[in-house]
Amino acid sequence: MQAGEIATDSRLVRRLLRHQFPHWADLPIQMVPSYGTDHDIYRLGDQLCARMPRTGWAAGQAEREAVWLPRLAPHLPLALPVQAALGQPADGYPFTWSVYQWLPGDNANGTSIDLRQAAADLAGFVTAMRRIDTTGAPPRPRGARGAPLTENDERVRRCIEGLGDRIDGTAVTRCWEESLAARPPNRDVWVHGDLIPGNLLVNHGRLSAVIDWGALNAGDPACDLQPGWNLFAGPSRTLFLSELGADEDACLRGRGWTLYQAITGLYYWDTNPGMIRQASHALAQVLAGT
Numbered sequence: 001m002q003a004g005e006i007a008t009d010s011r012l013v014r015r016l017l018r019h020q021f022p023h024w025a026d027l028p029i030q031m032v033p034s035y036g037t038d039h040d041i042y043r044l045g046d047q048l049c050a051r052m053p054r055t056g057w058a059a060g061q062a063e064r065e066a067v068w069l070p071r072l073a074p075h076l077p078l079a080l081p082v083q084a085a086l087g088q089p090a091d092g093y094p095f096t097w098s099v100y101q102w103l104p105g106d107n108a109n110g111t112s113i114d115l116r117q118a119a120a121d122l123a124g125f126v127t128a129m130r131r132i133d134t135t136g137a138p139p140r141p142r143g144a145r146g147a148p149l150t151e152n153d154e155r156v157r158r159c160i161e162g163l164g165d166r167i168d169g170t171a172v173t174r175c176w177e178e179s180l181a182a183r184p185p186n187r188d189v190w191v192h193g194d195l196i197p198g199n200l201l202v203n204h205g206r207l208s209a210v211i212d213w214g215a216l217n218a219g220d221p222a223c224d225l226q227p228g229w230n231l232f233a234g235p236s237r238t239l240f241l242s243e244l245g246a247d248e249d250a251c252l253r254g255r256g257w258t259l260y261q262a263i264t265g266l267y268y269w270d271t272n273p274g275m276i277r278q279a280s281h282a283l284a285q286v287l288a289g290t
Helices: 010-020 061-075 115-131 149-166 169-180 221-225 234-243 248-268 273-288
Strands: 029-031 039-044 048-053 083-087 097-101 189-191 200-203 206-210 217-219
Touching (some): 010 029, 010 039, 010 048, 010 083, 048 061, 061 083, 061 097, 115 189, 115 234, 149 169, 169 248, 169 273, 189 221, 221 248
Antiparallel strands (some): 029 039, 048 097, 200 206
16 A cells, blocks of 8 residues: 555464564464554454554554553543553564554444444543643654644645545635634644544444554644544534534634545555545545535
8 A cells, every 4th residue: 555565464473473472372363354554453362463563654653552552541431452562573574563452342434333422422532532631742743633734734735636536626625725724722632633433443332442543642632523524424423523612613623634634545545445435435524514
């Protein structure tokens, strides 16, 4: 999917386990189907999974999660990933990798779920995130999730131009510019930054966990309004945004973040059908509300 991508397979995972964590080396290994773009996931037996970065820009995620997720988890009403081990580059594999406890459930894409209940549950999660002290939060790179939308203006316009007639460029540009004009937030809060359906786990019909924290930052609260367009619609969207006290400007910025993630996700047009379905749905929901 990307230039310089590193291929992984179960044999590599087995070798790394044998050399670094031999007590897990004989567990059954099975690749987990996913349309994620930066890690391969392998289930290890019934209780564990290995996360293998495919690109250099994803290689530091395990270290960040090891620091921050144990600090955030006690304050949050949904489960977070629990890291069991941090692996090192070896056997020609160049990145730090990790072993996590396996979280039960299926992601929210196509999973049967009461969307109004999910909207209330996820709003409670985001509210709890916003209350956590951001002292000591890591520096936020330019253009990262939660940064001012203007930092991503050039990239969005390049994507619109590059997609040509695959999208309604005029409508997308108009919507993006409306979001750019929204009043900025009063303060930064913790944001997950990537609340797409694929990162929300559902167990026994209820949201149960939030995974993939690679975009964690302190930034614009509206960044975590994205489920309002990529998961919810109609009454569930109204409930989600209302529970989070999102005023008109916050909604415009949240819609802008959803547009940004969708339009950049369409980069995978020829390589990742699952990502394209998700991004196309989110973009359609954003444009339908303008």
